[in-house]
Amino acid sequence: MEVEMKIRTLMMDPVTQMPIVILRDLGGNTILPIWVGVYEANAIALEIEKVATPRPMTHDLIKMLLMGLEARVQKVVVNELKDDTFYALIWIEKNGEYMCVDARPSDALALALRLDCPIYVEESVLKSSRVASQASDKVNNEELKRWLENLNDEDLGRYKM
DSSP, X not given: OEEEEEEEXXXXXXXXOOEEEEEEETTSOOEEXXXXXXXXXXXHHHHXXXXXXXXXXXXXXXXXXXXHTTOEEEEXXXXXXXXXXXXXXXXXXXXXXXXEEEEOHHHHHHHHHHHTOOEEEEHHHHHHHHHHHXXXXXXXXXXXXXXHHTOOHHHHGGGOO
């Protein structure tokens, strides 16, 4: 089963200094942090802030190609968590036919923002991320969980959604 989510914010992990995309379900009860690379975070931030670049970025190019081919992205799905790595799928529709493309979650999310399509996370991924979190260092995970759950709008900074 898929859970629809939105990008709540993009922020820096205070421990690792790596960017984190925070997904939150529509009810606001579940959050999923996904650590991404600096360049991927930049692509997401540019779209969040609606910053125009002098030349098309990769995700803008993909958007233009899809539009030119008269195809549309139906949804993106974070569908797997394996060995601490998230996986995603981009569902593309053209003339009633569907194609599923494997993608890094950061690329799928950057494209979803540009095309204003829904973002989903498989329920099994949400459960796995909780189990993985419980299985590793509980002190650090509990601190991070408390920190993420207690974020307010001021903490989220300029990237809040």
